[in-house]
Amino acid sequence: MQRSSRDAANVPKRLAEWLASQLPDGAEPTVTLQSGIAANGMSSETLILDATWTEKGERREGEFVARVAPAAQDVPVFPSYRLQDQFDAMSLAAEQSEVPVPRVRWMEPSGDVLGTPFFLMDRVDGAVPPDVLPYNFGDNWLYDAGVEQQRRLQDSTVAAIAGLHGIADAASTFGFLEGDATGDSPMRRNLAWTRGWYDYAVPDSGPSPMVERGLTWLEANVPSGTDTVLCWGDARIGNVLYREFEPVGVLDWEMATVGPREMDLAWLVFAHRVFETIAGSLELPGMPDFLREEDVRSTYAELTGVEVGDLGWYQLYDAVQWAIVFMRTGARQVRFGEIEEPDDVETLMHHKPLFERLLDEAGA
Ligand SMILES: Nc1ncnc2c1ncn2[C@@H]1O[C@H](COP(=O)(O)OP(=O)(O)OP(=O)(O)O)[C@@H](O)[C@H]1O
Numbered sequence: 001m002q003r004s005s006r007d008a009a010n011v012p013k014r015l016a017e018w019l020a021s022q023l024p025d026g027a028e029p030t031v032t033l034q035s036g037i038a039a040n041g042m043s044s045e046t047l048i049l050d051a052t053w054t055e056k057g058e059r060r061e062g063e064f065v066a067r068v069a070p071a072a073q074d075v076p077v078f079p080s081y082r083l084q085d086q087f088d089a090m091s092l093a094a095e096q097s098e099v100p101v102p103r104v105r106w107m108e109p110s111g112d113v114l115g116t117p118f119f120l121m122d123r124v125d126g127a128v129p130p131d132v133l134p135y136n137f138g139d140n141w142l143y144d145a146g147v148e149q150q151r152r153l154q155d156s157t158v159a160a161i162a163g164l165h166g167i168a169d170a171a172s173t174f175g176f177l178e179g180d181a182t183g184d185s186p187m188r189r190n191l192a193w194t195r196g197w198y199d200y201a202v203p204d205s206g207p208s209p210m211v212e213r214g215l216t217w218l219e220a221n222v223p224s225g226t227d228t229v230l231c232w233g234d235a236r237i238g239n240v241l242y243r244e245f246e247p248v249g250v251l252d253w254e255m256a257t258v259g260p261r262e263m264d265l266a267w268l269v270f271a272h273r274v275f276e277t278i279a280g281s282l283e284l285p286g287m288p289d290f291l292r293e294e295d296v297r298s299t300y301a302e303l304t305g306v307e308v309g310d311l312g313w314y315q316l317y318d319a320v321q322w323a324i325v326f327m328r329t330g331a332r333q334v335r336f337g338e339i340e341e342p343d344d345v346e347t348l349m350h351h352k353p354l355f356e357r358l359l360d361e362a363g364a
């Protein structure tokens with residue numbers, strides 16, 4: 001899937017000039033771009049680069065990744081990219097937990113260098129379970145691993161989430177991640193933000209009656225009595241670099257916020273259910289025993305002592321958010337001439353059967 005219309009030719013030179021302004025005088029940095037855009041993910045642009053510079057009289061080398069906000073003409077998934085917030089969230093989460101969050105280095109907030117804001121972080125050596133094609137289709141390192149290794153990956157990912165949730169005083173430290181959303185609880189503010197995100201998506205792809213049904217029901221049934229933790233947000237295995245089936249890099253902080261623990265746990269489980277739905281529609285066996293809700297809940301309870309509440313509401317919430325992602329990625333495919341504009345945007349929702357079932361079960 002094409003993501004960007006950025007011209008890569010001038011990028012190394014521009015990055016080197018900018019790096020010179022971030023480093024002490026005489027650093028004389030050089031930048032080499034390894035490849036264009038990394039394989040996973042559909043939202044931000046990721047540049048893989050090597051840099052050299054002089055420090056204390058010696059030539060140094062570093063391996064970095066630039067996370068670049070998408071340009072407006074590239075039909076971004078989200079209405080805004082808050083790169084500075086992502087940078088700050090990663091920096092604070094790395095500092096206040098044992099979770100392996102890549103070290104963030106330099107932030108370019110103005111957009112003057114590459115056209116949109118970006119930041120550089122350390123590159124981490126590891127493998128990400130593929131999204132395209134989804135890991136549960138087979139023929140990749142995770143699918144081909146033994147059940148024990150798959151379980152190690154599952155449990156260590158739950159442990160990483162638990163580690164983030166264990167950060168004290170999240171509501172005050174990470175409250176800035178809620179932006180200007182309104183509502184009398186973190187969950188209500190998150191829901192209000194999602195409605196705004198849907199409203200942003202409609203002009204490019206047309207309305208979705210399913211999303212509207214979902215949002216209306218969710219707004220009328222918001223769970224209460226939950227505690228507030230740092231939520232990683234896009235908490236799925238496709239956003240983790242692994243070595244030996246354990247996380248070495250927790251990536252992709254653009255949906256990070258504060259809210260109930262259930263949000264991250266449901267998202268972890270639901271992302272797999274989306275892929276299982278797609279595999280099922282292609283009559284592939286998939287990975288039905290992997291990332292099951294009851295297993296994730298009990299691992300989390302063992303690690304934290306917290307029995308989370310029912311995830312039903314959150315999974316319908318996830319179905320709505322995935323639907324909006326599909327609205328945006330579909331609109332982008334239309335913009336880049338990859339597909340014809342559909343009459344009905346819901347035909348682009350690859351999790352539609354699951355979404356319908358969840359709406360019916362909820363009585364939405
Ligand atoms: N610090 C890093 N070290 C090594 N590789 C990285 C690093 N950050 C990102 N990558 C690579 O880039 C890919 C995409 O990164 P990421 O998931 O953060 O962004 P994205 O997928 O574009 O966003 P989204 O998931 O919202 O669409 C990762 O799968 C990984 O291969």
Ligand SMILES: [Mg+2]
Binds near residue numbers: 040041238251252
């Ligand atoms: Mg990603």
